[in-house]
Amino acid sequence: MSFCRNAVRSANGRFTSSMRPRVALVLGARTYASGSGKPVAQFLGEKNSRGNYTVSFIEGDGIGPEISQSVKRIYEAAKVPIEWESIDVTPIIKNGKTAIPDAAIESIKKNFVALKGPLATPVGKGHVSLNLTLRRTFNLFANVRPCRSVPGFKTPYDNVDTVLIRENTEGEYSGIEHEVVDGVVQSIKLITKPASERVLKFGFQYAESIGKPWVRAVHKATIMKMSDGLFLSTAEDVAKEFPAVKFDSELLDNTCLKMVTDPSYYQPMVLVMPNLYGDIVSDMCAGLIGGLGLTPSANIGDTCSIFEAVHGSAPDIAGKDKANPTALLLSSMMMLQHMGLNEFAVKINKAIMETLAEGKALTGDLKGTASTTQYTDAIISKL
Ligand SMILES: NC(=O)C1=CN([C@@H]2O[C@H](COP(=O)(O)OP(=O)(O)OC[C@H]3O[C@@H](n4cnc5c(N)ncnc54)[C@H](O)[C@@H]3O)[C@@H](O)[C@H]2O)C=CC1
Ligand SMILES: O=C(O)CCC(=O)C(=O)O
Numbered sequence: 001m002s003f004c005r006n007a008v009r010s011a012n013g014r015f016t017s018s019m020r021p022r023v024a025l026v027l028g029a030r031t032y033a034s035g036s037g038k039p040v041a042q043f044l045g046e047k048n049s050r051g052n053y054t055v056s057f058i059e060g061d062g063i064g065p066e067i068s069q070s071v072k073r074i075y076e077a078a079k080v081p082i083e084w085e086s087i088d089v090t091p092i093i094k095n096g097k098t099a100i101p102d103a104a105i106e107s108i109k110k111n112f113v114a115l116k117g118p119l120a121t122p123v124g125k126g127h128v129s130l131n132l133t134l135r136r137t138f139n140l141f142a143n144v145r146p147c148r149s150v151p152g153f154k155t156p157y158d159n160v161d162t163v164l165i166r167e168n169t170e171g172e173y174s175g176i177e178h179e180v181v182d183g184v185v186q187s188i189k190l191i192t193k194p195a196s197e198r199v200l201k202f203g204f205q206y207a208e209s210i211g212k213p214w215v216r217a218v219h220k221a222t223i224m225k226m227s228d229g230l231f232l233s234t235a236e237d238v239a240k241e242f243p244a245v246k247f248d249s250e251l252l253d254n255t256c257l258k259m260v261t262d263p264s265y266y267q268p269m270v271l272v273m274p275n276l277y278g279d280i281v282s283d284m285c286a287g288l289i290g291g292l293g294l295t296p297s298a299n300i301g302d303t304c305s306i307f308e309a310v311h312g313s314a315p316d317i318a319g320k321d322k323a324n325p326t327a328l329l330l331s332s333m334m335m336l337q338h339m340g341l342n343e344f345a346v347k348i349n350k351a352i353m354e355t356l357a358e359g360k361a362l363t364g365d366l367k368g369t370a371s372t373t374q375y376t377d378a379i380i381s382k383l
């Protein structure tokens with residue numbers, strides 16, 4: 001299902017300059033690699049009679065409610081003109097498949113943007129991932145996952161600045177599995193030219209828009225000759241449409257090695273890759289800058305977009321006031337930028353970065369002793 005109500009592409013499929021990101025958000029001392037998703041998604045929301053935008057909010061499971069509370073408190077303190085519309089995504093079964101309740105779909109369709117806490121997926125039997133179902137339902141084809149060192153927070157590397165774009169609707173996440181005979185199962189990695197093409201085009205546009213005109217396709221076409229081979233050949237074709245953007249490719253295992261050896265190598269480029277590779281490499285990158293508590297993401301579609309952290313529901317620390325809300329907060333900064341509310345993004349981001357650099361109120365994942373609440377208070381005190 002897709003909700004391409006207002007197509008924003010020009011006739012040749014390229015995006016006009018007016019569709020480019022309006023302003024690059026400044027996070028920390030450097031320009032953040034968000035680009036706001038404007039190359040493909042136009043925020044169509046309108047202010048209500050109280051002068052606010054309405055944003056759908058999925059609080060999520062595990063640490064979800066705690067980090068959501070942090071975002072809500074900070075937004076209230078920063079007087080962001082947003083009203084949250086809480087939605088329930090408890091799965092329903094429609095035509096034998098896991099589905100999102102209609103009311104939740106209507107809310108996101110109406111508001112065009114949602115902020116989402118983590119949703120837990122049962123291992124083995126049970127419902128299909130709701131994260132995946134949301135991405136598919138709204139055709140959120142590109143998952144943008146920037147990862148940047150936090151100034152002042154010491155890790156083995158202080159110069160990480162990567163942008164990973166993950167195909168978000170198919171690949172190994174297709175969930176097409178069956179048992180051939182007892183003890184033999186097959187799982188199908190679905191790669192299609194249209195889905196590859198649209199995420200790769202997005203990747204090139206995005207790279208241009210954030211001033212990193214270099215796209216590298218990450219693949220394993222040596223082994224998956226047909227599926228990754230199609231992704232790669234599509235990348236080579238799409239690259240011809242973007243002569244101003246440097247293009248090359250790399251095998252996934254080599255990318256992993258180089259990334260953990262010297263992440264600065266990847267600073268000038270945008271990495272575009274199939275679904276599962278992006279899932280894994282983005283967690284790996286998070287480890288380079290201090291963990292999953294710090295890395296945001298944006299799921300971009302033609303019309304609707306959903307912003308969420310890279311991390312999951314963290315059941316090991318859920319309900320203990322220990323979670324780091326920064327990743328969800330930074331995801332919401334990407335959302336504000338997407339909505340054209342840059343001044344609020346800059347203001348909140350400054351308070352976050354100052355709090356992290358000061359190091360007095362860090363959560364446990366960053367080797368601090370502060371609770372989620374204390375860290376949130378510290379940010380609010382700087383607004
Ligand atoms: N997009 C989503 O909603 C995602 C959902 N999940 C779901 O989350 C559940 C748990 O998955 P896990 O493998 O445990 O991965 P996870 O990402 O929830 O946690 C991995 C590790 O990182 C830590 N961590 C994660 N976020 C943190 C934060 N904000 N602050 C401090 N520490 C944090 C956790 O405590 C844990 O030690 C699963 O059901 C999975 O399906 C996993 C990834 C993404
Ligand atoms: O849906 C899930 O359970 C996991 C999703 C995930 O790991 C991700 O989107 O990074």
Ligand SMILES: [Mg+2]
Pocket residue numbers: 279280283310
């Ligand atoms: Mg993941």
